[in-house]
């Protein structure tokens with residue numbers, strides 16, 4: 001048996017692939033386009049592991065996806081591949097439309113063609129798990145109840161609109177063609193290997209190189225933070241025990257304002273890697289212009305996945321964020337390669 005993961009060279013996908021291979025014997029085919037966010041250096045620990053099969057490809061390439069499915073015959077496809085950064089979607093939505101909407105559509109078409117040719121037992125075991133986001137639900141007021149799976153879709157950014165479109169396509173492929181799909185909608189992840197364009201790794205990186213820590217608007221926007229390993233364990237649970245045509249919200253029960261997150265990071269860094277001048281990293285905090293259309297608050301009600309599948313996060317924010325800061329402090333060469341773009345040279349040397 002094998003699973004096929006798309007986007008497995010990115011932040012969450014790479015963590016998932018490493019956790020998957022560490023937990024069992026089942027091989028994983030890792031299908032990734034290697035955009036700026038895809039980095040084979042994330043998977044360096046798997047060098048020589050023949051249970052990890054990397055295929056460079058675009059989910060929008062129907063023929064290559066179909067050929068990869070025919071060759072490896074996975075029992076499941078897990079779709080992590082996406083353009084994922086909200087700010088980039090505001091500056092340049094085109095890639096988000098192409099990958100998140102058109103790419104997901106072509107992936108679904110290829111999976112459907114593959115699925116149609118399976119034997120009855122293989123069909124009944126097959127799953128497509130689509131990895132999505134809480135951002136499809138829109139923005140909450142401070143007093144509103146958290147998002148349940150029944151919340152109306154109200155995406156506000158080109159990113160979240162493109163993810164919402166992909167969720168609807170996935171749902172439609174079950175209802176129209178009987179494809180056995182499941183969708184997960186997760187809150188903000190943090191942890192090792194996150195590209196330093198996202199809040200937490202950006203703040204750690206800027207703090208250490210003495211640059212300003214740019215807080216959008218008043219810093220009171222709220223996100224629900226989940227350690228990436230917990231997102232990965234939730235996806236495994238949904239894959240093994242989730243019901244076809246169901247969606248599962250995944251979250252950390254951990255709402256925090258952006259300014260509180262950045263204060264926490266500064267305090268940990270003050271203790272772990274004090275500035276040479278003895279001042280706190282908090283002095284680097286700078287309030288900057290707000291993100292256009294900035295969603296005020298996200299909060300996930302993760303009752304369903306707990307009640308129906310028995311999943312709960314293992315890390316608290318306190319434990320997860322300390323691990324994360326430690327990882328970035330211990331992996332400065334990774335940060336340097338990513339931020340300098342030199343990781344592309346690493347990939348070329350490693351895989352010609």
Ligand code: NAD
Pocket residue numbers: 006007008009010011012013031032033034035036037038039057058059060079080081082083084085099103131132133134163185186187188189190195
């Ligand atoms: P990421 O940007 O770090 O990684 C995305 C990966 O997908 C990269 O390896 C990239 O090369 C690959 N990719 C992009 N376009 C592709 C294409 N057309 N074909 C094949 N591969 C392609 O993203 P991430 O943060 O790891 O997010 C993974 C998934 O989880 C996304 O679907 C995202 O929407 C979802 N998600 C992310 C978060 C979060 O906090 N980061 C939270 C909830 C859901």
Ligand code: DAU
Pocket residue numbers: 084085086087132133134135186187188189197198199200202214215216217221222223258291298
């Ligand atoms: O909620 C899940 C989503 O979380 C995922 O679907 C997305 O892929 C992921 O990128 C993330 O989206 P956000 O927009 O919430 O994450 P980001 O790290 O970009 O920003 C987190 C918050 O911090 C947000 O309110 C904007 C703010 N921010 C971000 C940056 C990069 C700042 O204040 N300053 C910054 O420089």
